[in-house]
Amino acid sequence: MTEPLPFAARLTRAPIPFDEQAGTDAARAFLDLGTELQPLIAGAAGCSPYLNTLLTREGDWLRHALSGAPETAAAQVLASLAPLPPDRLGPALRQAKRRIALLTALADLGGVWPLEEVTGWLTRLSDRAVDLSMQVLVSEEIRRGKLPGQGPDDAATAAGMVSIAMGKTGAGELNYSSDIDLICLFDDARYGAEAVEARAAFIRVTRRMTALLSDQTGEGYVFRTDLRLRPDASVTPVCLSMSAAYAYYEAEGRTWERAAYIKARPCGGDIAAGERFLAALTPFVWRKHLDFAAIQDAHDMRLRIREHRHLHGPLKVEGHNIKLGQGGIREIEFFTQTRQLIAGGRDPSLRDRTTVGGLAALAAAGWVPVDVADDLTALYRAHREVEHRLQMVQDARTHEMPSTAEGVARIAAFCGQDETAFRAGFLDRLARTDRLTEGFFAPSEAEEGPELSETARAIVQGWGSYPALRSDRAQGIFRRLRPAFLKRLSRAANPDEALMALDGFLKGLPAGVQVFSLFQANPALIDLIVDIAGTAPELAAYLSRNSSVLDAVIGGSFFAPWPGKAALVKELADRLEAVPDYERKLDAARRWMKEWHFRVGVHHLRGLIDGFESAKEYADLAEAVIAGLWPVVGADFARKHGPAPGRGAVVLGMGSLGAARLNAASDLDLIVIYDAEGVEQSEGPRPLAARPYFARLTQAFVTALTAPMAEGRLYEVDMRLRPSGRQGPVATSLASFTAYQETEAWTWEHLALTRARVLAGEATLAADVEAVRRRVIQAKGQGAGVRADVAAMRARLAEAKPAKGAWEAKNGPGRLLDIELLAQMAALQSGSAARGVETQLASGVKGAILSVSDQTALMEAYRLLWQLQAGARLLTDRPLELERLGEGGRAFLLRETGEADAAALSARLDRAVAEAGAVISARVGGEDGETGDEG
Template identity: 75%
Template sequence: IKARPCGGDLAAGERFLKTLVPFVWRKHLDFAAIQDAHDMRLRIREHRGLNGRVTVEGHNMKLGQGGIREIEFFTQTRQLIAGGRDPHLRDRTTVGGLSVLAAKGWVPPEVAAELTTLYRAHRELEHRLQMVGDAQTHNLPVTAEGVARIAAFCGESEAAFRTGLLERIARVDTLTDGFFAPAEAEAGPELSEAAAKIVAGWIHYPALRSERAQAIFRRLRPQLLKQLDRAANADEALRALDGFLAGLPAGVQIFSLFEANPTLIELIIDIAGTSPGLARHLSRNAGVLDAVIGGSFWTAWPGTASLRADLVKALDEVPDYEKKLDTARRWVKEWHFRVGVHHLRGLVDAFEAGKSYADLADAVVGALWPVVVAEFARKYGPMPGRGAVLIGMGSMGAQRLNAGSDLDLIMVYDAAGVEDSAGPKPLATRPYYARLTQAMVTALTAQMPEGRLYEVDMRLRPSGRQGPVATSLQSFTSYQEDEAWTWEHLALTRARVLAGDPDLAGEVEAFRRDLLQRKGKGSTVRADVASMRERLQAAKPAKGSWEAKNGAGRLMDVELCAQMAALIAGSPARGVERQIAAGAVAGLSQSDQTALLDAYRLLWRLQCGARLLTEGPLEMDSLGEGGRAFLLRETGEPSAEALTARLETVTGLAEAVIAAQMEQEA
């Protein structure tokens, strides 16, 4: 932490220290450093025979109990814990380190101020000892006469000097020892035979392979079991926690994190008992818990612009392309986890969560696009012509995603007559943009050490799976004018440019608006949509009474009707609510709109909540008490039976409205 180049080739020294940064400043909160520092303190004390009662004679002001080194260890260990995430904490000085730790909320300001005062007093005494002895020493004199001489040098009587020194030493020991010394393991609650069997099996999990992990977990286990005992369904929560522990590849870091932050135990029990899917994600990506104690986890949602700026800054700090992609994955996971936890705990509802997930995806696509383009241009030259735009379709275009959403994307480019790129490895225009599209998809979907960002679906491009992955502007416009089916015009009602050349983006949007105003007036629109609806319902029937997405009167059905209404009305609106409102022009009465909106809002709450709890079909019996309680709170219903009845009512009314709309004559 304190190292700096001070002689010779200073630039080479700086480069060397820069290479050490990831080894010193870990990317995840390094709470295991607390135990390491505590072990070092004990070894120093044992080596120097300092484990007895403190006496003034011969006391070592640097390495002794309550001495300078313990203040330094306290400061540097706190810096190590979070300095990988926050470069502001990487101050080389002890006083500066304490100051920034207090400013960032890692040390109480009053503790930092007191330790600073004690540190300066210790250092002043150390300097006076060295001045008297004209040698580098940290030890007080071993005789009473020598102590009296130092006291006089400090301007105090011997008695006052002794009292003040011992008080300062004791105070340093008190302030630092509570941070370092692990608490003794508490007694846990009595366990049932079945629970005891599950707990006994934990020792065989990968996270508890090492003796160090086992030692930390022995202290942690009683707290975990006490929190489980308070859960609404303790047995259910225990099984969920068991699944979380089984999925952890290692334990020292995360167990140290829990031990240093007991409030996280309550959170992990809450997650494990409510959302097994989120708990599984957490066990594979335990580093996301860093964000919970990083300071801003519980603050208001920052919005797309702030998110994108934050990610751009993080990417700019990483020179290597693949490391940029991994950085983006780590960043997204933390924010994605935050949205899920806020939704799970009722801090936001399904609609706020849906917008937050969409903001996050917008920020990622917007921040990664120039990174991918620059890397591709390095090999094949800049984009020929005017460049390209990336267009979000479906839920991405409408800016409403859930925890498990993929991204529907298409790319449109305008080569402006340029036939080849100009780079080290020139490419013809069509393969250039096709390969650039694939590079962007790979940047989002590739499985890397930090996982993947999103699944990407490009089937909504012109000609679907059969068409090229990137489409020229001329081909795109002519296809939409002359060849596209009605369902492709429906998809265009939700299209939104996410990244790329601003002028080209404006042109694409202007074309979209003009096309919708003209194509919605076709005589076969309703009949085409009705035919499409029949095929969709045959291919994707509802699975159970709690199905939110597929089936008559459910999400896809309502969205289809809303898109049809927007197309017929020639409206540029993308969101379902605004498309339904625009449908007044297309013959949707106020009561029709109310029926569709009632169904949509309930179904979205159910769908968004369900995707947070499980990746599979929603089966209430398998959700567990916590999951059921979450969905009932989200939908505002007192019981599962009440929710079932309300679903049947609203979907029935919506189905009747949709069927009537499809049957109207042009």
């Protein structure tokens, strides 16, 4: 391997000293280095007070560093760093930062290193600083006995803690004065029941690490550290467990977080654990289908950034933000990352962390023209050089050009140019960047419309009489939109039916200018309306009857991130509080629920979320309705019969609701449990004994959910999972519930209990019910007859609920109910409190009830079947027949499942069902009820 040339032999350029005297004085101090280096030293010191200070402070070290290859000098700086006590490590890291900062600046200014080397060495220092800080601080926690089960040797991998580098840190692209973006996690599987104690220690480590790296001392600072990219940063601790982080991303992760994880990599601590975590997040970041919805998200984010930072207006040099402004660095990054998100799920070659590497990969795969990728790469490098010069002046975290002509002249000199040439080149690069990237995000022109059938022509001719199309302005806008609407409608499975659904939507609009302007600015919304009309009959019918639901779209909130259950509960409570009448409250709840339900369906249909995300959102919505209506019903009931005796009652969600995974057509499995605490009857205008009080309260609640009113019904409710089923009382006392579960309940009822979850009601009673649930699961899963009971139940289910056709996802051997049954058995036998299929199967592996290969086969089948089931229930209320869905429905299901065509999906479905069925038969027993081998 050829030795790299010395620093001086590789010089290709130098800045022009802006402050000539400062430059001359600095160069004179380094006369011993030879004449080749004098222009570089003078230019650096004459343009940057910060570098001038470093030249003075680190002059002796620099003389040695510049005598050879800069790579050798930089590597020696990093190699000299070792674990030291915090009071000594801080100064050592700050000295290393000064030296790497000085060396990289000179190598950058002199053209010795390209951009990737400059940012690469800054990133290597960041990695080393983070890793050493974690080792040292975790070692102290181990020494103090604060990390259960860990010894001194575990400090080398931070005892299971890892820092995930995000943004430019993750990509190895740190700018000269950059923050480092970190997400700090720990492997809670390593600690089991002692994870809570470990978490407290890792939170301390994270806080101390941040101070060690970020605090400004007389020695300077190492890196400002930013932890705000972690999940739900406003409410979560600075270090999270990996399971908590994974659960967040699976349930609530947003498009911007997916984009952020393109660049993520472990940079310190337990690197292997970090790699496992990122591998588990792959389905979240990289969607299997072509995710064109990311374009709209990126476009919206660009506009929000510009609006927030007031970055509008004509291009000019003074004050322009080279990172966030028009034609800046972020435009190129968004262009690259958005295209990576669109296609990277199917093509792993596109998953490059770096911007330059990402552009090259996109060009190689044909997603970006080669000349465009080359131009953007050159522009990106030029922008980053200007960014570095801005930051080198005073080591300031800035991206804005100076606001004065004098300040611009300094940056021009720093770039080795006269001011006039610099200004012209700067503006030209911004304009070229804007031209190359803006077309990707800007709305496209409308296409010519198709020839219309006689029926379609008659419908279209009637549009001119609708309120939304009476104004000249509305007609003018819609005239440009109509060809796009009609062309897209012509591709629907049944164009005439889709057109009628669109006709109903237009007829119901009170005004059109605002909506049509929205469509014009966001052509993707045309596809949204047409997709609804041509693919999902239930959603289309709702839209034609409730066009006002698009108020949220007009207001911009329709495509906002999912707010989460807590926000939904508050919103519904506020909505109901504003309505005085009980019946009107129930109607208001219906309108509210249907708007959100519609939104979830549309997001799913459009690919903004997948079947698992929609399942969580439908469950959040149902829980919010239950939590919102339970006190409303209780207050109305108490007005007649007095407050509830004792502690009142709680509502348990069972089945899919308890597991927080619903589809578009799910009903709700509920149980009500009360505790009158010995109080015999209520006190009110019409007092009731405790048992009938809670029975009638439960009936009132079920009526509130199920009664058809002007706005329809909320949900169908099934209460057959209560003790003794249909023969038992609709509300059960805590004592009776406990006794029944401990002495009378069948195995299938204990299985159902594994998914039970309190959704509303008195807090202490909720805690007691959960304690009973856990105790019963622990006690009843150990019986010898559990597996035989499950095998018999499986056989009965196979006979009573056979698969309805080849595309059945729910019923039949190896399908959803079969897998869920095995998962519940695994949770019961292992005594696990887990409710979700994934976690229940994992508990089965942990308890040696299932093997890892069993789990893999079951999860592969389960995920495919759920995507199919969730998609099918959105499209139709009939048994799924793929060939009868039409083009739109088939395309949706193929996108959801990631398959190219129906034949491929059919083959995969058959294979997955067969493999899952074989596992279940081996672990539980066949349909004849004979159990398989243990273990």
